Amino acid sequence: MNLTLKIWRQHDGNSKGDFVTYQVSDISTEMSFLEMFDVLNERLVNEGKVPIAFDHDCREGICGMCSLHINGRAHGPQAGTTTCQLHMRHFKDGETITVEPWRAQAFPVIKDLVVDRTAFEKIQAAGGFVSVNTGNAQDANCLPIPKDDADASFFAASCIGCGACVAACKNSSAMLFVSAKVSQFALLPQGQVERADRALNMVKEMDALGFGNCTNTGSCEAECPKEISIDNIARLNREYLLATLKK
């Protein structure tokens, strides 16, 4: 298939970026979106031009490194899919595809399509951990945890921290990410020790880093490649309210 790509190019965080149009041809429908970028970059290198910078790592949809806002959608138009798992068969031959970096003050552009997501690391460091000894594998069977709670915790923990929720939210809110990280511990006995502090500190850090406020539009849930539910946001709201009353 042949495509026209309008790609955001920006030399570094201090430069003014702009869209550059590229034509790519003979793209296989079996390629992933990132492999299509590899083809383009190989050509740019052969032509002595600077290749397009974009984040990627595992290319298996589990590391959370890839990003890209494709035709107005975080990780492209396919629901529950990371950009590395998005295949070119979901596009039409001759289509013009616009690719932009995540847009948020808390995620500044480093180069081209690469943004700095250190803000998520800072939020995690503010409370996304447990300090108790969680024991060994056999100890898990000694802890009575209802299956529903274990499942809800696991689903929350499946957040890969890619930032699609922030990218998709009209307010650049990080509530889905923070709520997933708070929920995965709040539902388990190991997370009880720092439960109140975790909610207070992670929200405080999130606010300080310049993310916007949640208005419950649900865009984050719709764009999350791991389909993290906004139930977690309601849980975070509860956790935060209760923690405020306790502390």
Added chain:
Amino acid sequence: MQKFLTSSIGKKTVMALSGLFLIMFLLEHLYTNVTLFFGDGGIEFNETSHSMVRMIIIRVIEIVLFLAVFVHVAQAILLTKENSNARSVKYAVNGAKDTSSWNSRNMGFTGSVIFFFIVVHLYNFFVPYRITGTIGGAGQETVAQDVVAAMENPIYAGIYLISVILLAFHLSHALSSAFHTLGMSNKKYMPIWDKVAMGFAVFMGIGFGSFPILFFIAKLMHKDLLNWGM
């Protein structure tokens, strides 16, 4: 408490609680307006209006109501500014319409129109009835007639109807969003809140929308809707 009120979740909680209070007022206002349809020449409407002016508790709630409007609007402006600052470079292509409802994305717009309408509404009724005493007659026995006269004015009826429609859009997201913000939502209850919010929005839209529509149509047909039972 100060930390809570200045946090993102705290600010949203204030929006939710002030919004829910305003919704309670809307229900009360709708009931009062419905008395215009009693066909008694507006006697019940006038008596309800007068009794509200006389009751101390209502006067106190009235002050709380003005405060709630102020807090809701001021907080909305603050949140909108913060949210706008959180993304200074906008997307060239935005696919938000594929992932969220128009109502949820345009609360600022619908809210602004509703606020504009509240100002017009207060100027048309609250100020002349309660402050200057220029409507309602000497003994304030013609308030209902004055209200109906306003509804028969095509410009006012049009503004009223558009505002009510946008109010319904606002409420369809506001109610479920408030429950979500207050943490009263999960997989089981979220679909229920969504349906309750949609049902409530339609109910309020039809309820408030019926006044300009029916009184305007009645005027075109030369019928006296206010006195139909007499």
